[in-house]
Amino acid sequence: MxxxxxxxxxxxxxxxxxxxxxxxxxxxxxxxxxxxxxxxxxQTTDPTIAILISVFLGQLGIDRFFIGDTMLGVLKLITCGGCGVWTIIDWFLIMGSTKEKNFTKFNKIF
Incomplete structure (x- = not known):
């Protein structure tokens, strides 16, 4: 290229x-x-979409399912977002997590 x-x-x-x-x-x-x-x-995930999902549906763990963290998504769903605390923390962390997941996915492809 x-x-x-x-x-x-x-x-x-x-x-x-x-x-x-x-x-x-x-x-x-x-x-x-x-x-x-x-x-x-x-094929990478958009961090902006991840933060929007986190704000509106983060308490259900859908943001973690979206970026590929299935176990964290299940835990977040069961605990209702850690009684809201985990949800608020994820508002600050989800974009960085999405970018790291994208880089990991990019490296696994090669």
Whole structure:
């Protein structure tokens, strides 16, 4: 893939990953063709959607199910969001967790 195409994908999907990982992702993107790279980048979870789900449905654990933390989602569902405390804490942590999960998912693909 050309450098311009990899830079375009980073510009579009870079907000879905922790900032310290973008250089590694950029290097990996250059090793594959554009169609494969764009499909893999599009399969990541949007942190903005995760925070919206956390605000409106976080007490039911749906935010944790959304990012792939099934066990934490079940625990959050059973405890009603830790009696509301866990829900409030997740409002501050869910975007970072989503970005970390996206990077982990991106690394597992390769």
């Amino acid at each position: 050309e450098k311009d195409q990899a830079a375009q994908l980073i510009a579009v999907y870079g907000g879905r990953f922790p900032s310290y990982t973008l250089h590694n992702i950029y290097e990996e993107l250059q090793k594959m063709d554009y169609s494969e790279a764009s499909i893999r980048m599009a």
